[in-house]
Amino acid sequence: MVMENRVCIVGLGVVEPGGNTRGVAHKELLFHATRRALDDAGIERELIGGAITASSDFTEGRSLSNQYTLDSIGGVMKPCDLRLAEDGMHALFAGYMEVMVDPGLLMVVAAVQKPSERVGRRNGFHKILSACLDPIYNRPICNTVPHAESLEAVFGAMDARAYMERSRVTEELLARVAVKNINNAAAASGEPATAVEDVLASSELAWPLRDLTMAREKDAACTLILTSEKNAGKLRKEPVFISGVGWSTEGSHLAARSYGMSPDTQKAAHQAYRMAGIRRPEKEIDLAEVSDWYAHRELIHVEALGLCDPGETVLRIEDGGFDREGPIPVNVSGGLLGKGNSLIVSGLLRVAEVARRIRGDAVDVTSRKVCVGLAHSWGGFISPTAGVAVLSKW
Amino acid sequence: MSKKKPEMTIGGTIQVDYEWSVGNAGERFFTEIKDHKRIMGARCRTCGRVMVPPRIFCEECFVDAIEWVEVEPKGTLVTFGDCYFSTDGKRLDEPWILGIVRLNGADGGLIHFIKEAKAEDLKIGMPMEIVFSDERKGHILDISHFRPVKESE
Numbered sequence: 188m189v190m191e192n193r194v195c196i197v198g199l200g201v202v203e204p205g206g207n208t209r210g211v212a213h214k215e216l217l218f219h220a221t222r223r224a225l226d227d228a229g230i231e232r233e234l235i236g237g238a239i240t241a242s243s244d245f246t247e248g249r250s251l252s253n254q255y256t257l258d259s260i261g262g263v264m265k266p267c268d269l270r271l272a273e274d275g276m277h278a279l280f281a282g283y284m285e286v287m288v289d290p291g292l293l294m295v296v297a298a299v300q301k302p303s304e305r306v307g308r309r310n311g312f313h314k315i316l317s318a319c320l321d322p323i324y325n326r327p328i329c330n331t332v333p334h335a336e337s338l339e340a341v342f343g344a345m346d347a348r349a350y351m352e353r354s355r356v357t358e359e360l361l362a363r364v365a366v367k368n369i370n371n372a373a374a375a376s377g378e379p380a381t382a383v384e385d386v387l388a389s390s391e392l393a394w395p396l397r398d399l400t401m402a403r404e405k406d407a408a409c410t411l412i413l414t415s416e417k418n419a420g421k422l423r424k425e426p427v428f429i430s431g432v433g434w435s436t437e438g439s440h441l442a443a444r445s446y447g448m449s450p451d452t453q454k455a456a457h458q459a460y461r462m463a464g465i466r467r468p469e470k471e472i473d474l475a476e477v478s479d480w481y482a483h484r485e486l487i488h489v490e491a492l493g494l495c496d497p498g499e500t501v502l503r504i505e506d507g508g509f510d511r512e513g514p515i516p517v518n519v520s521g522g523l524l525g526k527g528n529s530l531i532v533s534g535l536l537r538v539a540e541v542a543r544r545i546r547g548d549a550v551d552v553t554s555r556k557v558c559v560g561l562a563h564s565w566g567g568f569i570s571p572t573a574g575v576a577v578l579s580k581w
Numbered sequence: 582m583s584k585k586k587p588e589m590t591i592g593g594t595i596q597v598d599y600e601w602s603v604g605n606a607g608e609r610f611f612t613e614i615k616d617h618k619r620i621m622g623a624r625c626r627t628c629g630r631v632m633v634p635p636r637i638f639c640e641e642c643f644v645d646a647i648e649w650v651e652v653e654p655k656g657t658l659v660t661f662g663d664c665y666f667s668t669d670g671k672r673l674d675e676p677w678i679l680g681i682v683r684l685n686g687a688d689g690g691l692i693h694f695i696k697e698a699k700a701e702d703l704k705i706g707m708p709m710e711i712v713f714s715d716e717r718k719g720h721i722l723d724i725s726h727f728r729p730v731k732e733s734e
Contacts, residue, residue, distance in 0.1 A: 210588050248595065306592070322601045324634045327721050328693055333677050337664045341679050344662030352660075352705045393664045394700075438640060442681045443689035446660045 192290040194283045195426035196578070197419050198228025198412030199539045204405035204527035208303060213247065217259035217299035220408035224295070225261070228412045229423040236292035237285055238262025239269040241278040243531050245315045246300060260297045260410060267292070274298070275409060275535025276564035276574035280432050282413045290415035297411070300529040302404040312404060313338045319569035325441045340392035340401060342568045347395050347483040349447030354497065356486060358395045360504050362386035364482040365400045365524050367510055372521025374511075400482035405527025409535045411542070427542045430559075431465065431577035433458025436570075444571055449484075451573040452491035452563065459575040460493075465559075468493040472577075473557045474544055475515060476537035478565035479522040485509075488563055489517060492575070519544065534564020534574055541578050606635040609649065611719040618713045620654050622687050623647040630688040654711035655730060656684035663700035676700065682709045682727050693721075697728040 200223025202208070202216050211219075217240075225231065238260045242252040249255055253270030262268045269281050275298025282296040305311045313336050317329045329338055350356065362383045369381045381399070389398035419426040435454035437444050456468070465471050475494060479485035486504075490497045494515050495508070503509065509517035520526065520540040523533055541560035543549040558580045566572040603611060606623060613619040623635035627642040633652055638645040661680035665673055678695040680703070695703065696712075708730040717723035 248593070250595070304590075322599070323603050323607055324721050325692055328679070331722070332664075332679070332694075333673075333675075334664060334667055337666070341662035341664050344664075345660040345679065345681065348662065349660040349705065391666060393662050393666075440634065440689055442634075442659075442692040446681070 192287055193416040193428055193430075194286045194413055195416055195419050195428045196411050196538075196542050197293075197414050197422045197424050197426050198224040198230070199542055200224030200227055200410045201536065201539050202406075202408040204407035204529050204532075204536070206406070208301065208406040213299060213301045213304065214255060214259045216301060216406065216408040217256055217297060217410070220299070221260045221295065221297060221410040224410040224412050227424060228293075230293065230412070232261040234293050235261045235265060235295050236289070237265055237267030237282075238295040239271065239278040239281050239285075239297070241271045241273055241275040241298040241531055241535070242300075243272055245318055246302065246530050248304065256297070256299055259299070260295045262295065267294075273531075273570065273572060274564040274566060274574060275532055276538060276562070276576065277434065277534075277572075279411060279413070279429070279535060279538055279576060280434060280574065282411075283429055283432055286413050286415050290417055292414065293418065294413045295410060296413060296535070297409065298532040298535045299408040300404075300532045301406045302530070303406050316342070316569055320441055321439065337393060339568070340396045343396045343401060343481045344393035346446050347481060350483045350487055351395065351447075353447055354486070355501050356483070356504075359383060359387065360501060361395060361400055361482040363504055364479065364485050364509075368479055368485070368518045368522040368525040369399065370525070371511060371519055372525025375521065395483075396481060400524070402480050402523035402528035405529050407527070407529035407532045407536060409532050409539050411535065411539060425546060427545045428579045428581065429576055430579045431459035431461070431463030432575070433460075433462070434572065434574040436572040438571075441568070447487065449487050449491040449565070449573060451571055452488055452565065452575070455573045455575040456492045459577050463577040463579070465577065468561075469495065469515065471559055472515060472561050473555065473559050474519060474541065475517050475561040475563065476520060476522065476540045477517060477561075477563040478533065478537070479518055479524050480528055480533075480565065480567055482524060484565065485517060485522070488565065492561065492563060494561075520549075530567070530569075534562070537562035537564060538576050538578070541576075545578055545580050604637070606637045610635050611721075611723070614713070614723045615717040615719040618654075618717075620652045620684065620711065621649050622652040622684070624650045631686055633684050633687040633689050633691065652684045652687050654684070654713075656682045656687070656690070656709055658703060658705055658707050658709050658727075659683050659690055660705055661695055661700070661703055665700075678703070680709070680727055682711075691724070693724055694726040695728065696726040703729070
């Protein structure tokens, strides 16, 4: 069957997390990412048919924050625009659906985050975390903890402890996950390597979470351009196909959610695999970029994505199964632990990272060819939402 | 050494105050805690699960047919996180612990402080109980904390 309306990525632009954003305004960051994406696709603003931006009010300090970002993605007065308060991966999903409906469209999907604009210790993320929780049953407790700045780490610790209880993963193995990702990022930037001992010697925030096993917030922006296969032929870049998408969200009650597992990821993956015709993800997926907001979450996610049998996780870490040259490289880009976490942008960035590796233009390409790649997003404790996108070369 | 030009920024804060309604289910839940130190759950008449915290509808069956049932203030420890360090890295004399407890016979759970226990003595799955505050005013902090069930009891 000829699928002329298969959706593909034809342009991408990124302001990398951790770069120098001093003196660059939030709107400018996103403009830079979008300009790069348009240049990558070889198009100008007049060709944009619709624009979707993802942002989060509290993290950006602006109510209805997307109003401010629409200008930066060329979306003003376009026939279609959508503004979402979720990870940018969801802007990709919405853009995907728009192109399915109208294969002639060129859609811009984007997300931006500038946590460095928040003033105070640890950029006030604990306040945002608490503000995102139910105000009746959860927030009063979170607002009375003696060290509010440790709240995120304690939540992470609750999740990690539940995971370690059911797996046989030790603190040292978690450190190995962090080392892999930190060194993947360092390999690309030429920074010195980190050792397991360094991770285990980094400050303990709330056992087993340490300074180096919890991703820190970074400024970043990411823009992708989507269109149909038919339309892509007119453009200059080889398209990267979005062959499957899926997303799912757990219930809102913090105490009723699953700890140490990710049923939302499992459900999202199931949908995406069904669409992409993937039956054995561990054999068919060449490379994955998943949320490693905390080191243990990478493992929870690879298990939920079906990339590793939960009974084999320990062995896989010990054998380097997720390393750059392993059978399924995970977070070759460095992930969130290596490059930094840009809430709202991190998931869309994972899509960009996978697309770069399928195109073969990543700066840190592995020795193998990547034909099918997977990108995953997780909303953290503020939003128990997972998204999965399967990308392919053909 | 040349001095870096300071970044030009504009400061600001957003502060908005709210009074959140606890809703019909919350009103019953908090009133029973305040007046009788009783934990009430909402049982879905369709699937039979008992929801704590209670709500007036079951999000699984999507019906608002519930009945109120009393739930024992005891349950099992789902997970916990302990903080031994202040954010500047100093070891705390008094660590604090948050935990999630699933009450016996109920679905879901409550998150609260764990006290009267050291983190090293806690284990996922162990029996826990609710300790109510002496002074109660219809609030989640009318529950003072969870503690492990004492063996003599």
